[in-house]
Amino acid sequence: MSPVVVPPVGARIRRARTAQGMSLRALAREVGVSASLVSQIETGKSQPSVSTLYAITTALAIPVESLFDTEDEPTPAPAPAPVGAPPGEGTVLHALAAFAADPRRRIGPLVSGGEREVLELDSGVVWERLGRVPGTDVDFLLVTYRPGGASSGTGALMRHAGTEYGYLTSGELVLTLGFDEYVIRPGDAVSFESATPHRYRNDGDEPAVGVWFVFSMP
Numbered sequence: 001m002s003p004v005v006v007p008p009v010g011a012r013i014r015r016a017r018t019a020q021g022m023s024l025r026a027l028a029r030e031v032g033v034s035a036s037l038v039s040q041i042e043t044g045k046s047q048p049s050v051s052t053l054y055a056i057t058t059a060l061a062i063p064v065e066s067l068f069d070t071e072d073e074p075t076p077a078p079a080p081a082p083v084g085a086p087p088g089e090g091t092v093l094h095a096l097a098a099f100a101a102d103p104r105r106r107i108g109p110l111v112s113g114g115e116r117e118v119l120e121l122d123s124g125v126v127w128e129r130l131g132r133v134p135g136t137d138v139d140f141l142l143v144t145y146r147p148g149g150a151s152s153g154t155g156a157l158m159r160h161a162g163t164e165y166g167y168l169t170s171g172e173l174v175l176t177l178g179f180d181e182y183v184i185r186p187g188d189a190v191s192f193e194s195a196t197p198h199r200y201r202n203d204g205d206e207p208a209v210g211v212w213f214v215f216s217m218p
Contacts, residue, residue: 002082007042008044009048009119012046013067017042024039027060029050033055046122049121049123049150049151049154050121050123050125051151051156052122054158057102058160064091106132107132108132111159116129123149124150125143125149126147129141132212138214139213139214140212142210143212144207145173145202147200147204147206147207148203151201157176157198158197158198159196159198160195161194161195162190162194162215163194164192164198165190165191165212165213165214166189166210166212168186168189169186169209169210170186171206171209171210172204173201173210174202174204175199177196183208
């Protein structure tokens with residue numbers, strides 16, 4: 001039994017953008033990419049990288065978690081971030097708690113390999129949702145970086161709200177964290193504030209696979 005492949009995220013991004021009355025060009029300006037790229041993502045011709053996905057969901061104030069939703073029900077928009085808050089604060093990951101409050105979206109307590117919902121992202125990255133408990137604010141994922149894969153295809157570092165915990169089970173990853181660089185090997189674990197600029201990449205010839213949590217305290 002194959003994991004459940006989540007429909008392309010572009011339609012959900014477009015729905016959130018149009019619901020807010022934001023033009024395609026305005027979203028592109030907020031994210032810092034071309035309007036053409038946003039259009040390609042929305043029409044399913046291109047998938048966003050991890051960093052672009054976080055930037056888009058931050059600009060639209062929608063939870064990353066909602067992009068896994070296989071139902072067509074709209075997700076309630078979270079409260080806007082306080083004025084002057086850092087990018088992502090009170091939006092992307094903080095909104096996970098509000099989304100998780102919906103008891104219909106409980107994932108688990110047992111999730112088999114064939115039941116996992118999967119997001120295929122750009123630059124060789126795959127997210128598989130391992131579980132979800134209503135009322136919590138933890139993003140619980142099995143993450144795969146294919147050979148040559150990276151969280152940003154352009155080499156740009158990303159930052160978002162939350163605290164990140166990762167444990168690598170196979171392969172090898174390079175983590176750029178601020179001005180430092182770390183090689184993560186099987187059995188290694190990382191933890192840091194996600195607001196610190198960071199990027200993952202796989203320079204090896206085999207997939208790098210690990211379990212990741214992103215925790216955000218409301």
